[in-house]
Amino acid sequence: MIRNLARCLLALLLLVPTLEFAQAAPPASASCSPLLSHTFPRLQDETPQSLCQYQGKVVLVVNTASFCGFTSQYEGLEQLYAKYKDRGFVVLGFPSNDFGQQEPGSNKxxxxxxxxxYDVKFPMFAKSSVSGNNPNPLFKMLIAKTGTSPKWNFYKYLIDRRGNAVDSFGSVTKPTSSSLTAEIEKLLGEKI
Incomplete structure (x- = not known):
């Protein structure tokens, strides 16, 4: 009995590393774009979440950090999310320690x-790499599609309702800047 339990625990431990980031999750539906066909653990409890649930929405993907000069952008990101979420907009936050070691903490x-x-209510995912040799699969695709990689924390990528990467915005672009909000408004007005 104990030997069988030990084998089961060992098998579980061997599986855990493979669950961290699925390269490409099966789409929730046939309409899920390749860019959103990924599953990541949620920040709060590490429950796997498929990004396919955001297909049909305008998505702003942001790499975040708690100890950065741009950290106050959480406030603007939350304002954007609150303003546009009922129109089909979502912000997705991806904490990363890639730049200046400014996100050293645990997921909790x-x-x-x-x-x-900042009373963040928009979806946040577990800490991961977003640049360098091994970015998480979403950022790897965003970098390939836009031709730009994050230069620092709070780099932003905008995805249209069809799941296509549309544009990227540097860290100095505030979430509530007219250039970003104008692009969000334009994409929200487009039909799928």
Whole structure:
């Protein structure tokens, strides 16, 4: 009995690393774009979440960090999300320690910081790499599609309702800037 339990636990431990980031999850429906056909653990509890659930929405993907000069952009990102979410817009946050080691905390510490400091309600995913030799699969595709990789924390990628990467915005572009909000408004007005 104990030997069988030990074997089961060992088998489970061997599976855990493969669950961290699925390269390409099966689409939730036939209409899920390749760009959104990924599954990532949710920041708060590491429950796997398919990005296919955001197909048909205008999506702003942002790499975040808790100890950056741009961290106050969480406030603007939350304002954008609140303003446009009922029209089919979502912000997806991806904490990363890639730039300046400005996100050293655990997923729980990051989740607590986001909730307690900025009352973040938009979806956030587990900490991952977004640049360099091994970016997570979404960022790898965003980099390939736009030809630009994140230069620092709070780099932004905009995805249209069809799941196509449309544009990227640097860290200095505030979430509520007229250039970004004008593009969001334009994409929200397009039909699928």
């Amino acid at each position: 510490e990051i989740a607590d910081f986001c909730k307690n400091t």
